[in-house]
Amino acid sequence: MRLLFFAGSTREGSFNKKLALLARHIAEANGIEAMFVNLKDYPMPLYNGDLEAAEGPPERARAFKALLGEYQGVFIASPEYNSSVTPLLKNTLDWVTRVRAKGETGLEVYKSRVFAISGASPGYYGAMRSLLTLRQILEVGIGATVIPQQLALPRASDAFDEDGSLKDKAQQEMLKTVVEALAIAARRFAA
Numbered sequence: 001m002r003l004l005f006f007a008g009s010t011r012e013g014s015f016n017k018k019l020a021l022l023a024r025h026i027a028e029a030n031g032i033e034a035m036f037v038n039l040k041d042y043p044m045p046l047y048n049g050d051l052e053a054a055e056g057p058p059e060r061a062r063a064f065k066a067l068l069g070e071y072q073g074v075f076i077a078s079p080e081y082n083s084s085v086t087p088l089l090k091n092t093l094d095w096v097t098r099v100r101a102k103g104e105t106g107l108e109v110y111k112s113r114v115f116a117i118s119g120a121s122p123g124y125y126g127a128m129r130s131l132l133t134l135r136q137i138l139e140v141g142i143g144a145t146v147i148p149q150q151l152a153l154p155r156a157s158d159a160f161d162e163d164g165s166l167k168d169k170a171q172q173e174m175l176k177t178v179v180e181a182l183a184i185a186a187r188r189f190a191a
């Protein structure tokens, strides 16, 4: 069983990349094979139906779908833009649904693995509203399984220690709970 971690931000100092990296570190410390992927390495044009009709999904969307397929559990750290997910995250998720072999809906790769979501923001809500939207996209729109445990991390600019851990022990414990629950669910899915 292997877990994949990524963030809906490619920003150099992204709090959500920090959160995803910390979650991956927790997984590794628990003996789980885990990888962090930066969406910077998977640039895709903004989805456009005419572009898709002319050229099909971009190579990076095919590559990202293939990557997802190698992991039984996926952790997404979602920033919050105007109370929703980032265009980067939505565009990536959307393009992957358009990579379809004959007879496929494009949703198979999402439905056959399990997701955990968490988010960080410098504001008071800790990206909670983006998590509600992301849960809706994944569960209602795509039919994926998303575990109920999640961490919404407020005041993210002051939340991390220099070693990348969370200063607040309760938040650190919550993230550990999320990762452990993801691993348990992913093992069940993989069985």
Ligand SMILES: Cc1cc2nc3c(=O)[nH]c(=O)nc-3n(C[C@H](O)[C@H](O)[C@H](O)COP(=O)(O)O)c2cc1C
Pocket: 007, 009, 010, 011, 013, 014, 015, 016, 017, 079, 080, 081, 082, 083, 084, 120, 121, 122, 123, 124, 125, 126, 127
């Ligand atoms: C267009 C835009 C809209 C934003 N809207 C929100 C918001 O609704 N709620 C919030 O907590 N932060 C909001 N922010 C601030 C982001 O949470 C902040 O930029 C954060 O650092 C982004 O995540 P990152 O650090 O992972 O890149 C917004 C930022 C941008 C650029």
